[in-house]
Amino acid sequence: MNDLSAGEVGVAILERTSDLGRGVAIVTGARRGIGRAICLELAGAGFDIAVADVMSDEGGPETVRLVRERGRGALFYQLDIAKTGDYAEFLSQVEAQLGPVNCLINNAGIQVSERGDLLDVSEESFDRLLDVNLRGTFFLTQAVARRMVARSDASQERSIVFITSANAHLVSPEKGPYCISKAGLSMASQQFALSLAEYGICVYEIRPGLIRTDMTADVIERYNAGIENGTLSAIRRWGQPEDIARGIATLVTGGIPFSTGDVYNIGGGMQLPRL
Structure with a gap:
């Protein structure tokens, strides 16, 4: 599950510029995009990072390298969150190699393979989509929360973040299962x-x-005009991964x-009803 050697684990810990950190954050879907931006922002805020992703390519180690450049410990873990049986080993490795988990960022998710008719x-x-976006995220959160609750000596702030989507409330029939998964995840957030x-x-x-x-690369041309003229986003630009990362860092620090159970829209005013 962890593709770095024991020696490299030691390096990850020793490369911290200070031990006055905020503990360990797990970020799923962390090898690129929003996930990577979150890792870097949280590292800057003092977290050591468990970089988790279903894909094991050059992206994961690159995220680890960038986190270490910011003076925090980091390791990459290959994890398919749809495989609930892998959680115990994964969390035990994170705790043994980085330390107790103080923060979980549920970023991993997949989009519909082809947009089309709901029928x-x-x-x-x-x-498959609900296994990853809803079921997997729910049970990984449950597994992490159980360990958090079992630690009676916790001295640092602890938090869990669910990254859903504007499609938790905006209807898009051409990607119906995705919207359904995110709406369910929104309720799971409030339950937890x-x-x-x-x-x-x-x-x-x-x-x-x-x-x-990368997830929105195929719809850039479709949405550009609506962003530029303000019909899709009150703030007339595309959002950047760093926008999401900074909002998350603000909350978890x-x-x-x-505040708990609250919904934070980071979409340039996309959620605002209009006539």
């Missing part, structure tokens, strides 16, 4: 927020709007106190 959605594509508040674990939902990443 043509197959059971296979529907099940209520359940974990008594343990001092804050839970937040981030709803990105149109963010320029206590920048908005007395």
Whole structure:
């Protein structure tokens, strides 16, 4: 699961510029795009990072390298969040190699393979999408939360972030299963927020709007005009991964106190009703 040697684990720890950090954050879907931006922003805020992703290519080690450049420990873990049986080994490795987990960023997710008519959605594509976006994220959160709750000596702030989508409430029939998965995840965020508040674990939902990443590469031309004329986004530009990352860092470092279960739209005003 972890493709770095024991010697490299030692290097990851020793490369910290300071031990006065905020603990360990797990970021799923972390090898590129929004996930990488989150890793770098949280490293700058003092977290060591467990960089988790289903793909094991050059992206994961590159994210690790960039985190270490910011003076924090980091390791890459290959993890398919749809495979719930892998969680125990994964979390045990993270705890042994980096330390107890204080923060979970649920960023991993997949889009529909082909946009099309809702009446043509197959059971296979529907099940795969919900297995990752909803079921996998729910049970990984459950596994992490159980370990957080079991630690009675926790002295640092603890938090869980669900990254959903503007499609948690904006209807797009051409990608119906994706919208359904994100709407379900929005409710899961509120359920965990209520359940974990008594343990001092804050839970937040981030709803990105149109963010320029590899996942949106195929719709850039489709949405450019609406962004430029303000019909899709009140702020007339594409969102960037760093926009999401900065919002998350603000939340998990206590920048908005007395908040849990809240939904934060980071989409340039895309959520605003209009006539």
